[in-house]
Amino acid sequence: MDLNNLTNQPGEWLKGVGPEVDIVISSRIRLARNVDGYPFLTTAKEEEKRELLEVILRQLRKLEARREGEPPLMFLNLNEVSHLDRLFLVERHLISKELALGKGDRAVVLDSEESLSIMVNEEDHLRIQALCSGFQLNSLWEKIDRLDDEISQLLPYAFHKDWGMLTACPSNVGTGMRVSVMLHLPALVMTHHIDRVFQTVQKINFTVRGFYGEGTQALGDFYQISNQITLGRSEEDLIKSMQELIPQIVKYERTVRHSLLDEKGVELEDRVWRAYGMLKNARVISSKETMDLLSAVRMGVNLNLIDEVNVRTINELFIQTQPAHLQKLEGCTLPVDERDIRRAAYIRSRLN
Amino acid sequence: MDLNNLTNQPGEWLKGVGPEVDIVISSRIRLARNVDGYPFLTTAKEEEKRELLEVILRQLRKLEARREGEPPLMFLNLNEVSHLDRLFLVERHLISKELALGKGDRAVVLDSEESLSIMVNEEDHLRIQALCSGFQLNSLWEKIDRLDDEISQLLPYAFHKDWGMLTACPSNVGTGMRVSVMLHLPALVMTHHIDRVFQTVQKINFTVRGFYGEGTQALGDFYQISNQITLGRSEEDLIKSMQELIPQIVKYERTVRHSLLDEKGVELEDRVWRAYGMLKNARVISSKETMDLLSAVRMGVNLNLIDEVNVRTINELFIQTQPAHLQKLEGCTLPVDERDIRRAAYIRSRLN
Numbered sequence: 001m002d003l004n005n006l007t008n009q010p011g012e013w014l015k016g017v018g019p020e021v022d023i024v025i026s027s028r029i030r031l032a033r034n035v036d037g038y039p040f041l042t043t044a045k046e047e048e049k050r051e052l053l054e055v056i057l058r059q060l061r062k063l064e065a066r067r068e069g070e071p072p073l074m075f076l077n078l079n080e081v082s083h084l085d086r087l088f089l090v091e092r093h094l095i096s097k098e099l100a101l102g103k104g105d106r107a108v109v110l111d112s113e114e115s116l117s118i119m120v121n122e123e124d125h126l127r128i129q130a131l132c133s134g135f136q137l138n139s140l141w142e143k144i145d146r147l148d149d150e151i152s153q154l155l156p157y158a159f160h161k162d163w164g165m166l167t168a169c170p171s172n173v174g175t176g177m178r179v180s181v182m183l184h185l186p187a188l189v190m191t192h193h194i195d196r197v198f199q200t201v202q203k204i205n206f207t208v209r210g211f212y213g214e215g216t217q218a219l220g221d222f223y224q225i226s227n228q229i230t231l232g233r234s235e236e237d238l239i240k241s242m243q244e245l246i247p248q249i250v251k252y253e254r255t256v257r258h259s260l261l262d263e264k265g266v267e268l269e270d271r272v273w274r275a276y277g278m279l280k281n282a283r284v285i286s287s288k289e290t291m292d293l294l295s296a297v298r299m300g301v302n303l304n305l306i307d308e309v310n311v312r313t314i315n316e317l318f319i320q321t322q323p324a325h326l327q328k329l330e331g332c333t334l335p336v337d338e339r340d341i342r343r344a345a346y347i348r349s350r351l352n
Numbered sequence: 353m354d355l356n357n358l359t360n361q362p363g364e365w366l367k368g369v370g371p372e373v374d375i376v377i378s379s380r381i382r383l384a385r386n387v388d389g390y391p392f393l394t395t396a397k398e399e400e401k402r403e404l405l406e407v408i409l410r411q412l413r414k415l416e417a418r419r420e421g422e423p424p425l426m427f428l429n430l431n432e433v434s435h436l437d438r439l440f441l442v443e444r445h446l447i448s449k450e451l452a453l454g455k456g457d458r459a460v461v462l463d464s465e466e467s468l469s470i471m472v473n474e475e476d477h478l479r480i481q482a483l484c485s486g487f488q489l490n491s492l493w494e495k496i497d498r499l500d501d502e503i504s505q506l507l508p509y510a511f512h513k514d515w516g517m518l519t520a521c522p523s524n525v526g527t528g529m530r531v532s533v534m535l536h537l538p539a540l541v542m543t544h545h546i547d548r549v550f551q552t553v554q555k556i557n558f559t560v561r562g563f564y565g566e567g568t569q570a571l572g573d574f575y576q577i578s579n580q581i582t583l584g585r586s587e588e589d590l591i592k593s594m595q596e597l598i599p600q601i602v603k604y605e606r607t608v609r610h611s612l613l614d615e616k617g618v619e620l621e622d623r624v625w626r627a628y629g630m631l632k633n634a635r636v637i638s639s640k641e642t643m644d645l646l647s648a649v650r651m652g653v654n655l656n657l658i659d660e661v662n663v664r665t666i667n668e669l670f671i672q673t674q675p676a677h678l679q680k681l682e683g684c685t686l687p688v689d690e691r692d693i694r695r696a697a698y699i700r701s702r703l704n
Contacts, residue, residue: 266693270635277633283622341618 003076003085005112007320007328011092012114014315018134022302023250025182025222027137028093029144029239032167032176033126033151034158040168041121046104049121053077053105056120059154060109066150071111078106084333087324093131095119116147123168124176126151135246137179137239145235164231174231179242180209183249186221186299187256194223197249205229206245211291220291220318225249257303272300276309279317280351285344290321309351317350355428355437357464359672359680363444364466366667370486374654375602377534377574379489380445381496381591384519384528385478385503386510392520393473398456401473405429405457408472411506412461418502423463430458436685439676445483447471468499475520476528478503487598489531489591497587516583526583531594532561535601538573538651539608546575549601557581558597563643572643572670577601609655624652628661631669632703637696642673661703669702 014025034040038052057075064073078086078099086100095108099122106121119127128151130144158166165176172178188194198208205228211219225246227238260268275296279285298314300306319325321343327333330342366377386392390404409427416425430438430451438452447460451474458473471479480503482496510518517528524530540546550560557580563571577598579590612620627648631637650666652658671677673695679685682694 266635270696273633273635274630277629278626280633281625281629283618283625285622344622 003074003081003088004328006088006092006114007325011094011319012131012133014319015133016311016315018132018136020247020250021134023184023253024135024246025184026093026131026133027135027140028129028131028180028182029137029140030127030129030178030180031144031148032124032165032172032178033128033148033155034166034168035125036156036158038125038158041123041125042168050105052125053107053120056125056155057107057109060118060120060151062154063150071113071115074110074112076108076110078102078108079104084324084327088328091319091322091324094129096122096127098122116143118151124172126155135181135250137181137243141235141239171228172230174229175233175235175238177230177235177238178226179238180224180226181242181246182211183223183225183246183253184221184295184298185223185249185253186295187260188253189218189221191256191260193252193256197252201225201245201249204241204245206242219288220295222291222295257299261303268303269300269305272296272303272305276300276306276351279347282344282347284340285347286340287321287323287343290343290347291318294318294321313350317347321347355426355433355440356680358440358444358466359677363446363671364483364485366671367485368663368667370484370488372599372602373486375536375605376487376598377536378445378483378485379487379492380481380483380532380534381489381492382479382481382530382532383496383500384476384517384524384530385480385500385507386518386520387477388508388510390477390510393475393477394520402457404477405459405472408477408507409459409461412470412472412503414506415502423465423467426462426464428460428462430454430460431456436676436679440680443671443674443676446481448474448479450474467495470503476524478507487533487602489533489595493587493591523580524582526581527585527587527590529582529587529590530578531590532576532578533594533598534563534574534576535598535605536572536574536647536650537601537605538647539612540605541570541573543608543612545604545608549575549604553577553597553601556593556597558594571640572647574643574647609651613655620655621652621657624648624655624657628652628658628703631699634696634699636692637699638692639673639675639695642695642699643670646670646673665702669699673699 035052035056038044039048041049044052061075067073086095089095089108090097090100092114094110094114094117096119099106099108099119104121108120109118110116115131117129128144128148130140130147132140160166164174167173167176185194188197201208206225207228209224209226211222227242275293279293279297294314294317297306297309298311301309301311301314320329323339326339326343326346329346334342387404387408390396391400393401396404413427419425438447441447441460442449442452444466446462446466446469448471451458451460451471456473460472461470462468467483469481480496480500482492482499484492512518516526519525519528537546540549553560558577559580561576561578563574579594627645631645631649646666646669649658649661650663653661653663653666672681675691678691678695678698681698686694
């Protein structure tokens with residue numbers, strides 16, 4: 001298995017299948033875990049990190065043997081992965097920017113369907129992530145819970161009977177779980193109703209983040225909603241809150257889309273087609289502009305305002321026009337100016 | 353001959369033939385004349401205006417009889433022409449806005465090729481205009497000079513041996529002549545070099561005006577350059593100055609276009625193709641935006657940056673997307689909102 005094989009597929013998270021997928025791009029659960037008997041990475045020495053990595057990978061390889069009938073795993077030592085490939089993995093939401101840009105002994109274990117990733121020596125010893133297209137938290141929870149049990153049999157976790165899972169940052173103590181849902185909310189952005197969503201979400205202790213998670217900008221009208229609290233609530237309880245919250249936002253976005261269609265149908269159509277026209281004709285285009293235009297076209301496809309392109313192509317373009325993806329497609333690293341030209345050419349080749 | 357026949361042709365001034373036509377859209381000479389023995393229109397009573405109109409039209413009909421082998425003339429009493437048709441004539445640069453929106457007895461005499469128009473009872477008794485595509489002032493001058501001689505034999509002009517032709521406004525006394533050249537200067541606008549053109553032109557007593565002449569905005573990077581002084585210089589002298597000035601501006605625009613091509617070729621190409629993409633895909637578009645986008649595409653065609661459309665179609669779209677033209681093409685008067693939608697549909701039908 002080779003990273004290059006991933007280049008031509010949109011990845012699990014932009015596959016475009018699953019419930020509510022017109023608005024809910026993907027669901028994700030990640031668990032922060034630490035191995036008992038080792039110091040947290042905030043204080044660990046280089047030798048301890050190296051040993052940890054060896055121990056963890058050795059145990060995870062045992063896991064692989066047990067995964068009969070499931071997608072094969074890929075073990076990547078981040079020090080042996082090029083800078084470009086590391087950014088590529090960030091763009092696919094398989095590793096964090098911190099792991100990609102970090103130093104020292106660290107790794108990621110992925111499955112070939114990109115529905116699973118285990119970061120080793122990120123902020124915690126282990127960051128186990130399960131990802132799927134659309135809105136399906138129950139099956140995701142079952143899957144990651146089972147995996148978590150299996151790993152815990154191989155690697156005893158740092159655990160406190162009152163506090164629960166112990167983590168490097170206190171904000172993760174307890175369940176160590178973060179449930180995130182990526183939403184596409186162009187109509188709420190267009191009408192500025194998004195601000196009300198932000199306020200409501202924050203009031204009930206959820207957070208809203210941009211396309212690449214913590215501290216990143218919203219791009220292409222994509223927003224990640226996730227829980228802020230990990231302590232004092234069970235995993236099932238957290239998932240239940242999310243299952244109550246997300247459908248309300250989805251409904252809100254749909255309502256606003258339809259009232260836009262009713263009241264400003266032609267302006268909406270104009271916006272969608274102009275975005276499509278720009279994508280089809282630009283000769284220089286930034287990653288940000290691409291995302292914004294694709295966002296408008298994506299909504300247009302979902303509202304049947306445009307039929308010249310399908311949602312799969314749009315989803316693929318979202319990921320394949322990202323800087324690292326584009327450079328991998330072109331087979332070389334490129335300066336920003338040149339990327340903007342090649343990006344425009346690539347988009348044209350896909351849309352024409 | 354019917355005004356509706358003109359709807360489907362771009363008119364002489366946007367025909368796209370003649371010297372320097374990539375930059376010089378059209379050349380125009382107009383003569384202000386008044387009939388001896390009648391008061392200027394600033395003081396004339398309604399009965400005098402009516403009588404004047406009758407006298408002038410009777411004499412001009414004699415002219416028609418003599419025009420063997422030349423395009424037929426059309427006599428239009430403006431009071432009998434609908435508001436929409438009058439605006440249509442303004443858009444074709446065949447009558448002034450003042451004549452279109454004015455009141456009382458007034459008329460225009462046109463030839464079917466739209467290379468000649470004689471306004472009756474505008475600011476002066478007669479405003480004789482000859483128009484042609486491209487930069488060709490000599491032939492235009494020969495043509496209008498001959499016509500002026502013929503008319504003067506039928507209608508003796510108000511003339512003073514020292515001052516020359518007498519006109520309602522002192523700014524036209526002398527030759528009564530205004531020579532105008534319509535230029536397409538997108539590269540000078542884009543690089544802000546246009547300001548230097550304005551300064552130079554004004555210093556030597558020429559003026560720069562917008563798309564529809566005096567007091568109108570520049571649209572689509574079109575500028576009209578014309579003489580300010582009519583007194584103390586002969587017609588030939590004025591034309592000669594214009595023949596010295598215009599080639600310099602044309603050369604300037606060409607130089608800037610080519611240095612843009614050399615230094616920012618891809619950005620220029622991007623601008624042209626994006627403009628084309630917008631025109632091909634918009635669902636709502638104003639007249640002003642249309643002109644701006646067509647301007648970019650026109651330059652792109654002239655620089656061989658785009659070959660999916662020819663300059664004739666672009667020239668036709670410039671005129672046919674104007675409000676009155678559009679309404680005539682649609683066969684009815686339309687509110688602005690509806691026009692913007694129909695305009696977008698019309699452009700798509702022409703470009704797809």
